[in-house]
Amino acid sequence: MRHEDGRLLVERAVATLRDGGCTRIWVVLGAEAGRVRDEAQLGDAHLLENPAWKSGMGSSLRVGLAALAETDAEAAAVLLVDTPGIGPDAVARLLAAAPPGPGALLTATYKGKRGHPVILGRGHWAGVSTLATADVGARAYLVAHAGDVQGVPCEDIADDTDLDVPPVD
Numbered sequence: 731m732r733h734e735d736g737r738l739l740v741e742r743a744v745a746t747l748r749d750g751g752c753t754r755i756w757v758v759l760g761a762e763a764g765r766v767r768d769e770a771q772l773g774d775a776h777l778l779e780n781p782a783w784k785s786g787m788g789s790s791l792r793v794g795l796a797a798l799a800e801t802d803a804e805a806a807a808v809l810l811v812d813t814p815g816i817g818p819d820a821v822a823r824l825l826a827a828a829p830p831g832p833g834a835l836l837t838a839t840y841k842g843k844r845g846h847p848v849i850l851g852r853g854h855w856a857g858v859s860t861l862a863t864a865d866v867g868a869r870a871y872l873v874a875h876a877g878d879v880q881g882v883p884c885e886d887i888a889d890d891t892d893l894d895v896p897p898v899d
Contacts, residue, residue, distance in 0.1 A: 750821025
């Protein structure tokens with residue numbers, strides 16, 4: 731799927747993370763993996779395949795976190811490709827607010843509701859992976875650890891509308 735600017739949504743998401751301050755980027759591919767590999771201009775982003783993509787974004791999150799566990803990364807910024815209203819300013823704001831080390835647990839908030847991007851410190855990856863099922867992603871873990879989650883207001887710089895979710899009137 732393409733953004734109104736003509737770029738593939740995955741290209742836009744990678745640029746958002748890079749321009750927001752992320753230095754190493756992993757992209758988990760699913761249904762359109764072949765097309766993304768053939769068409770997308772993603773620079774030095776690491777591409778991972780999720781063979782279980784039909785089971786929902788939880789499996790993609792698990793694939794990404796498992797790959798990161800093999801690196802020296804202390805935290806991961808998670809951004810969905812189908813939230814094109816989130817730009818680099820929101821990523822940068824969360825990165826600036828994140829404490830150093832593996833304990834970081836932050837979400838952007840929009841009028842008090844949690845949204846993306848999300849920063850997951852390495853110390854949370856195993857727990858997130860255990861609870862990431864279907865289309866829940868990290869939500870169950872964040873709810874279970876609500877007292878540890880730092881919300882970072884982003885409604886003034888981003889729109890977290892998900893293209894897969896119809897708007898509520």
